[in-house]
Ligand SMILES: Nc1ncnc2c1ncn2[C@@H]1O[C@H](COP(=O)(O)OP(=O)(O)OP(=O)(O)O)[C@@H](O)[C@H]1O
């Protein structure tokens with residue numbers, strides 16, 4: 456069984472999306488004319504990149520994107536580890552472990568991310584002597600880890616009891632059972648919600664600009680402060696975020712096609 | 719050396735005075751004692767909810783007993799994790815719902831415990847697995863995933879998987895109850911040939927023809943207690959208890 460061509464299944468959506476986009480641009484163009492905004496699109500590319508003697512030099516927006524990607528990638532890995540560990544703790548037989556996990560989850564999920572970032576930056580960072588980048592990564596991975604843990608837990612508990620029993624009856628240890636039987640199936644199952652979580656992470660990472668980490672958003676703000684090209688730069692920044700998240704969804708969709716879920 | 723009680727050496731399984739209550743339930747096992755000799759095939763029958771599955775699951779520690787004792791091949795099933803693991807390696811189990819690992823091929827299903835538990839290399843494991851799959855008649859399906867197999871084939875793979883550790887005892891919990899009628903025979907054939915090779919087996923089944931033909935002894939239980947236990951021929955032709963006769967009349 457060969458998977459149907461990916462393109463065929465999505466091209467109608469793409470067409471619709473393009474039409475909507477065109478309509479949006481038209482509306483905004485009209486709105487811009489009404490408030491007599493003067494567009495300077497031709498000035499935007501220099502903030503993305505420049506060419507010197509045929510050498511490619513990343514502009515501030517691309518540099519910001521790199522920082523965003525770095526923060527997101529590291530946080531994603533950490534959030535995955537924290538999420539899995541918390542999920543396992545919550546399902547463990549140790550009361551202390553369960554209470555710890557519960558306290559962590561409730562704290563994170565019931566306070567705003569912005570407050571967590573500020574708390575880490577103004578309270579914990581000076582005490583622990585960590586920099587802005589590290590603070591940003593810790594804040595984001597703690598935050599997303601809490602949500603990832605719920606996803607992991609749901610995935611693990613959704614597996615039939617029979618899988619555990621079959622593995623145990625073969626003399627596998629609990630560790631091997633998780634590693635070889637439970638997690639591979641659970642992770643395949645939770646790939647869709649985990650992807651949404653990763654996309655949230657990309658978007659939430661914009662908040663770290665509030666502690667002056669020079670990510671994509673922060674670079675955008677800096678350029679606007681200098682040039683007053685508010686519309687163009689925010690459009691560009693939004694488009695870059697959109698491409699990153701779409702790319703991510705696309706990659707996961709490919710993975711899902713080539714590793715079909717089996718039951 | 720102290721003499722083992724009741725000629726303990728003859729018994730590969732001794733389950734003594736088991737008690738088991740699930741939260742909020744009547745007793746699932748109540749003063750339940752069964753001993754199984756090496757090479758013996760014991761069939762456990764009883765109405766639904768009588769505790770047959772519970773008994774099997776206690777034997778390999780999938781379920782905890784409240785009191786009583788279980789010894790398998792001289793190893794006591796106690797609080798020590800090594801004992802539990804060791805017993806599970808000596809005891810294979812086949813489930814009503816097959817419970818194959820859907821994310822692994824048939825071959826990987828059968829290889830898994832050999833590689834993890836017996837520390838065999840992949841090639842050693844594969845060689846043995848292919849021989850086992852051949853024995854249960856599904857060797858041509860070694861490289862496919864379980865979802866591409868019929869129920870009967872899946873259950874035969876599950877038997878091969880359970881045999882992969884060369885267990886001394888095999889437990890079957892209604893291994894054919896989830897199968898379409900035309901596939902029951904192929905699974906019973908595999909079980910019959912295992913019995914013929916001298917495997918010790920404890921079998922929960924509703925297939926009375928199979929029980930009659932293959933088993934040495936039948937245990938009839940109800941509400942967690944043994945109603946009657948007898949050699950197979952006696953059980954079917956001259957049951958001692960009226961309750962047994964009623965039960966047999968109902969199912970035969
Ligand atoms: N996990 C459980 N939690 C609570 N009660 C249970 C559980 N498993 C079994 N029981 C109860 O214990 C009793 C014995 O169940 P068991 O599954 O051992 O019966 P069985 O003889 O295998 O029945 P069947 O022929 O329907 O498979 C039943 O009353 C059942 O409802």
Ligand SMILES: [Mg+2]
Pocket residue numbers: 770771772891892
């Ligand atoms: Mg049962």
